[in-house]
Amino acid sequence: MAFDIEKFARDSVRVGWEDLDLDVFRKDPLPQRSLRTLRYMCDVEYHTVCYLRDMLVTRSRREKEVGSFMTMWNREEFWHGEALAHVLSLHGITVSYDELKAKRVKLGWKDRLAPIKQSLMSNLVGKDFVAVHMIWGAVNEWSAAAAYRRLGVLEGHPGLAELLRRIAAQEARHVAFYATQARARLADNPKAQKLARLALSTAWRPVGSGIASDGEVTDVMTHLFGGKEGRKSADAIDRHIGKLPGMGGLTIVADSLDARGVPA
Numbered sequence: 716m717a718f719d720i721e722k723f724a725r726d727s728v729r730v731g732w733e734d735l736d737l738d739v740f741r742k743d744p745l746p747q748r749s750l751r752t753l754r755y756m757c758d759v760e761y762h763t764v765c766y767l768r769d770m771l772v773t774r775s776r777r778e779k780e781v782g783s784f785m786t787m788w789n790r791e792e793f794w795h796g797e798a799l800a801h802v803l804s805l806h807g808i809t810v811s812y813d814e815l816k817a818k819r820v821k822l823g824w825k826d827r828l829a830p831i832k833q834s835l836m837s838n839l840v841g842k843d844f845v846a847v848h849m850i851w852g853a854v855n856e857w858s859a860a861a862a863y864r865r866l867g868v869l870e871g872h873p874g875l876a877e878l879l880r881r882i883a884a885q886e887a888r889h890v891a892f893y894a895t896q897a898r899a900r901l902a903d904n905p906k907a908q909k910l911a912r913l914a915l916s917t918a919w920r921p922v923g924s925g926i927a928s929d930g931e932v933t934d935v936m937t938h939l940f941g942g943k944e945g946r947k948s949a950d951a952i953d954r955h956i957g958k959l960p961g962m963g964g965l966t967i968v969a970d971s972l973d974a975r976g977v978p979a
């Protein structure tokens with residue numbers, strides 16, 4: 716496969732912000748809308764560990780490259796959360812990773828059962844589940860990269876734009892891993908393609924659904940992907956998905972925006 720996992724592990728670093736002039740936010744804060752979107756993104760990044768836990772009980776853990784990737788990937792997403800939490804803290808907004816984790820624990824049975832259900836499902840469909848996991852990951856990473864790039868454009872502040880650019884660059888490497896894996900695993904495998912199409916078209920929701928309330932998801936999606944330019948970047952994600960084996964014609968991102976009434 717074209718993705719060099721060893722190079723990825725070697726190059727994996729914490730996203731830094733110390734050299735960026737972010738302290739200006741103390742005097743000149745970001746608007747409420749951007750702060751709400753940043754808060755949403757921060758929550759999503761910090762929740763990666765829950766997603767990782769769900770995936771580690773599945774068939775995917777037996778795939779060596781996938782396991783190695785997910786270890787490093789989880790750290791990078793955590794660091795994204797940390798960087799965004801820093802920006803929020805300059806606005807007097809505290810996001811505590813430990814608090815989020817504790818809240819997650821309190822969610823109780825529903826959350827605790829999730830990995831078991833995931834495991835049963837994945838063992839039923841065996842290796843094809845890994846293909847679904849990989850394409851699912853690719854869609855979410857494409858979404859994350861697009862979201863950070865969009866916020867960088869919408870909120871022209873140079874320090875923030877640079878931080879978002881650095882995060883988006885790491886998201887792009889995550890895309891490369893998942894998409895490479897998905898392409899290889901879906902190629903010449905009609906059964907996996909059918910399963911992936913079914914999973915994406917029936918179960919995919921914008922990243923952050925299940926963490927934030929439905930209203931919040933719609934607000935953030937409207938902020939980032941509403942209007943002509945926003946829809947253009949959402950359509951680009953659908954085009955990437957459509958190029959993967961057997962996925963032609965899928966428009967899950969645009970469909971999810973339409974379903975939420977996000978204006979194009």
Ligand SMILES: [Fe+2]
Pocket residue numbers: 760791792795859886
């Ligand atoms: Fe991230």
Ligand SMILES: [Fe+2]
Pocket residue numbers: 792856859885886889
């Ligand atoms: Fe990512």
